[in-house]
Amino acid sequence: MLVLAIDTSTPAVTAGVVRFDPDSVTDVPQALATRATVDPRAHAEVLTPQILECLSESGHTPADLDAVVVGVGPGPFTGLRVGMATGAAFGDALGIPVHGVCSLDAIAVDAADGRDLLVVTDARRREVYWARYSQGVRVEGPEVIKPSDLDGEPSQVIAGSASHVDLFDLPVLPAETPSAAGLVAVAAQALRVGVEPEPLVPLYLRRPDAVELADRRK
Incomplete structure (x- = not known):
C-alpha cells in the first residue's frame, strides 16, 4: 500500500510518500520520500509542490496512491485548513480514502x-x-x-x-513535529481493516484567530 501523508498543524509543512503493508501486523511504515519546510506562513505555497516532489523522488504518480493520511491537529486554523483541504482534494480526485489522525x-x-x-x-x-x-x-x-x-x-x-x-522539567526526546511515517503509523489499524474513514474534523480546540468584524464587536 502506498500512502500520502500530510501535516500542517505546526510551523512545519510536512508531506511524504509512505509504503505500508496492511496485511502484516508487524510492518512498520517506511517513508520513501519526505519533505518538511518550516514556515508558518507558507503552508499553501509549498505543500502541493512538496507532495509532487515526494511522488517524483519515490518513482510514483498520484494514480499509484492507495490512501491519504492527514493530521487534523490540534493546530492553528489557517494551517490546518490548508493541509486538510489538500488531503481531501487528492482523495476526491483519486477516489481513495482519506484518514484524519491527531497530529x-x-x-x-x-x-x-x-x-x-x-x-x-x-x-x-x-x-x-x-x-x-x-x-x-x-x-x-x-x-x-x-x-x-x-x-x-x-x-x-x-x-x-x-x-x-524546555519550559518543563522533563528529559526531552528528539521528536518536534509529525513525520510522514508517524502519521501513517497512527492510522495503521484503520488502513489494515479497510474501514470507511470518518469525515475530516479539524481539532482547533478554540475559535480561530481571524474572526469576522461583527464577531469582534461582540
Whole structure:
C-alpha cells in the first residue's frame, strides 16, 4: 500500500510518500520520500509542490496512491485548513480514502521509548496544545492551555515544539513535529481493516484567530 501523508498543524509543512503493508501486523511504515519546510506562513505555497516532489523522488504518480493520511491537529486554523483541504482534494480526485489522525499522536509515535510521555506544540497566544501518553496510548488531551498551568508530572519525558519543551522539567526526546511515517503509523489499524474513514474534523480546540468584524464587536 502506498500512502500520502500530510501535516500542517505546526510551523512545519510536512508531506511524504509512505509504503505500508496492511496485511502484516508487524510492518512498520517506511517513508520513501519526505519533505518538511518550516514556515508558518507558507503552508499553501509549498505543500502541493512538496507532495509532487515526494511522488517524483519515490518513482510514483498520484494514480499509484492507495490512501491519504492527514493530521487534523490540534493546530492553528489557517494551517490546518490548508493541509486538510489538500488531503481531501487528492482523495476526491483519486477516489481513495482519506484518514484524519491527531497530529500529537504522530509525534508520540516517533518519540515512544516506553516511558510516560507529554507532547506539546505551539498554540500561539502564549499557549500550548498538549496530550499525555502511557505505553503508547493517549490518556489525556488533546487540550490547549498556558504552559504555566500544565504540570509536567506524571509524565517522565517530553517531546514536541523546541521552543516549548524546555519550559518543563522533563528529559526531552528528539521528536518536534509529525513525520510522514508517524502519521501513517497512527492510522495503521484503520488502513489494515479497510474501514470507511470518518469525515475530516479539524481539532482547533478554540475559535480561530481571524474572526469576522461583527464577531469582534461582540
